[in-house]
Amino acid sequence: MKLIRLTCGNCGAPIEVRKHARLVVCPFCDTHLKVIRSDGAIYAIMADVISKSARELDVSAERLDGAASDLQNNVNVLRAENAIMELDEEWRWTMHAMSRSSRIGQPRLPTRSGAVLMVMAAVIVLSAYFLLAEHWSRWFTFPVFAGVVFLAWLTWSDASEFRDARTEYVRRRQALMAELGDARSALEGR
Numbered sequence: 006m007k008l009i010r011l012t013c014g015n016c017g018a019p020i021e022v023r024k025h026a027r028l029v030v031c032p033f034c035d036t037h038l039k040v041i042r043s044d045g046a047i048y049a050i051m052a053d054v055i056s057k058s059a060r061e062l063d064v065s066a067e068r069l070d071g072a073a074s075d076l077q078n079n080v081n082v083l084r085a086e087n088a089i090m091e092l093d094e095e096w097r098w099t100m101h102a103m104s105r106s107s108r109i110g111q112p113r114l115p116t117r118s119g120a121v122l123m124v125m126a127a128v129i130v131l132s133a134y135f136l137l138a139e140h141w142s143r144w145f146t147f148p149v150f151a152g153v154v155f156l157a158w159l160t161w162s163d164a165s166e167f168r169d170a171r172t173e174y175v176r177r178r179q180a181l182m183a184e185l186g187d188a189r190s191a192l193e194g195r
């Protein structure tokens with residue numbers, strides 16, 4: 006049986022192993038050694054060093070995976086936060102575009118009840134005028150009333166448009182908030 010001379014990787018003692026042996030126990034220090042053949046060289050190193058290195062590699066890979074998924078979750082949180090800010094900004098512009106300034110300078114948004122109130126006020130004021138006015142100027146109330154109804158109709162349709170826009174804004178914002186919640190819990194859940 007052919008023997009090869011090796012040096013123990015732990016204590017440095019000379020040991021002899023069989024030609025094709027893969028594992029050997031050092032007779033001097035009782036260390037389990039693995040026989041490594043690489044590029045014509047042959048040497049013995051501690052088996053637990055190898056498994057320890059492999060374990061450390063596993064741990065490192067796991068940490069790297071964790072870091073990558075943390076990074077991805079952070080990106081998701083930032084992306085959702087950014088989308089919400091953009092949506093809010095867009096909504097502020099929409100509100101600005103849809104509001105009419107009142108005399109006090111406060112932006113006022115069109116409402117359907119506003120349109121109804123306009124018509125009701127016109128009916129009351131014009132009825133009183135119709136009853137009290139001279140005969141020749143009474144008929145003036147009808148074109149004025151038609152004008153008020155037209156303005157009320159414009160307000161009503163603006164109000165409907167605004168209402169639809171707000172519904173869409175609220176729907177999109179809720180969806181983004183849910184996305185943000187998922188991204189945050191994924192980040193904290195680790």
Ligand SMILES: [Zn+2]
Pocket residue numbers: 013014015016017018031032033034035036
């Ligand atoms: Zn040894």
